[in-house]
Amino acid sequence: MTESMTPLDIEIRRRIDAAGPMPVGQYMALCLADPQHGYYVTRDPLGARGDFTTAPEVSQMFGELIGLWVVAVWHQMGKPENVRIVELGPGRGTMMKDALRAAKVMPGFLDAAVLHLVEINPVLQAIQEQTLAGSHVPQFWHKTLNEVPRGPAIVVANEFFDALPIDQAIKMTDGWHRRTIGIGDDGNLKYVIDEAPLPRFETTLPAALHAAEDGEIFEWRSDTETMDLGRRLARDPGAALIVDYGHSESSTGDTLQAVRDHVFADPLAAAGEADLTAHVDFEAMSRTLEAMGTQVYGPLAQAAFLSRLGIDSRAAKLKSAGSREQAHQIDSAMARLTGFGRTGMGSLFKVIACTNPSLPVPPAFES
Numbered sequence: 001m002t003e004s005m006t007p008l009d010i011e012i013r014r015r016i017d018a019a020g021p022m023p024v025g026q027y028m029a030l031c032l033a034d035p036q037h038g039y040y041v042t043r044d045p046l047g048a049r050g051d052f053t054t055a056p057e058v059s060q061m062f063g064e065l066i067g068l069w070v071v072a073v074w075h076q077m078g079k080p081e082n083v084r085i086v087e088l089g090p091g092r093g094t095m096m097k098d099a100l101r102a103a104k105v106m107p108g109f110l111d112a113a114v115l116h117l118v119e120i121n122p123v124l125q126a127i128q129e130q131t132l133a134g135s136h137v138p139q140f141w142h143k144t145l146n147e148v149p150r151g152p153a154i155v156v157a158n159e160f161f162d163a164l165p166i167d168q169a170i171k172m173t174d175g176w177h178r179r180t181i182g183i184g185d186d187g188n189l190k191y192v193i194d195e196a197p198l199p200r201f202e203t204t205l206p207a208a209l210h211a212a213e214d215g216e217i218f219e220w221r222s223d224t225e226t227m228d229l230g231r232r233l234a235r236d237p238g239a240a241l242i243v244d245y246g247h248s249e250s251s252t253g254d255t256l257q258a259v260r261d262h263v264f265a266d267p268l269a270a271a272g273e274a275d276l277t278a279h280v281d282f283e284a285m286s287r288t289l290e291a292m293g294t295q296v297y298g299p300l301a302q303a304a305f306l307s308r309l310g311i312d313s314r315a316a317k318l319k320s321a322g323s324r325e326q327a328h329q330i331d332s333a334m335a336r337l338t339g340f341g342r343t344g345m346g347s348l349f350k351v352i353a354c355t356n357p358s359l360p361v362p363p364a365f366e367s
């Protein structure tokens with residue numbers, strides 16, 4: 001068993017031997033962000049040669065439309081000087097590069113903008129520095145949103161929150177029990193259920209889940225990043241746009257998944273070598289953002305959001321200016337970004353906006 005183990009597999013087993021089964025959230029945090037071996041610290045996971053592809057990597061149209069949203073919000077804010085354009089988890093910097101190119105349509109925006117990129121991955125940070133080198137906008141990198149200086153801000157995040165750790169509980173006859181990770185007789189990691197129920201756990205659940213049946217799994221994510229975002233936007237002028245995959249209403253289900261080389265893998269194998277993610281619970285996220293004092297809009301399905309921002313006419317324009325081969329690529333990008341089939345992101349991915357209450361309804365969220 002030990003032959004094929006990653007350094008993190010060994011470390012996780014050492015910790016379980018010493019302290020007993022590990023909460024799913026702790027396991028996920030180690031796999032993704034362990035400072036030495038974590039998945040998001042050691043590599044560029046994106047693109048054909050990585051493990052997965054995201055919307056900005058599918059087509060320039062995605063980042064361009066986000067850029068148009070950003071400048072429209074800046075206009076709604078009264079065009080403040082020194083506006084912080086913050087991206088959480090910027091990947092290769094592709095979305096921001098495309099957004100800044102599109103943002104040139106708004107006179108004065110690029111002179112007012114200062115980029116703040118929140119990233120824990122040194123490999124990706126180096127790529128972001130290269131990607132954004134020609135953008136002529138001041139750029140700063142931070143490990144957390146809280147390090148970004150206060151002031152007017154527009155925050156964007158694509159596939160950031162799904163990479164933050166979740167915890168899980170399972171419904172049993174005597175209440176909800178925490179789901180943890182232990183070591184099986186064969187030496188492999190396996191799910192274990194804590195013996196004692198979590199005290200008063202049902203009181204924290206949305207009412208619709210009080211009728212959950214035995215065996216159903218509920219997932220929750222630490223609110224820290226969402227609370228930081230909400231607190232900031234309630235205090236200072238600004239808005240945020242969050243795009244991610246997940247469900248509009250809190251519900252049950254085991255959504256923890258691992259992806260490696262573009263195929264699903266076992267989340268409990270090869271720790272630190274696969275991308276681990278779980279659905280974003282947009283209802284829980286919206287409740288937290290509202291509790292912090294912001295105004296929340298959506299969720300909208302990604303297809304509806306991109307359509308309201310004009311993806312059809314952008315695609316038509318790009319097609320008319322390109323070759324047949326390029327037109328074909330744009331058609332397949334459209335199918336990926338807005339389609340509803342198995343590989344389409346159109347409905348699985350959702351978008352919410354959150355604003356300082358003084359701002360009007362942000363673009364695309366008008367009813």
Ligand SMILES: C[S@@+](CC[C@H](N)C(=O)[O-])C[C@H]1O[C@@H](n2cnc3c(N)ncnc32)[C@H](O)[C@@H]1O
Pocket residue numbers: 033040046054055056057088089090091092095118119120121124143157158159160163164
């Ligand atoms: C799934 S990738 C998405 C990248 C990019 N937004 C895109 O759409 O292509 C997640 C991004 O968040 C970063 N990341 C993951 N966990 C993070 C954390 N806890 N704090 C800051 N950045 C994080 C990753 O390094 C990566 O840049």
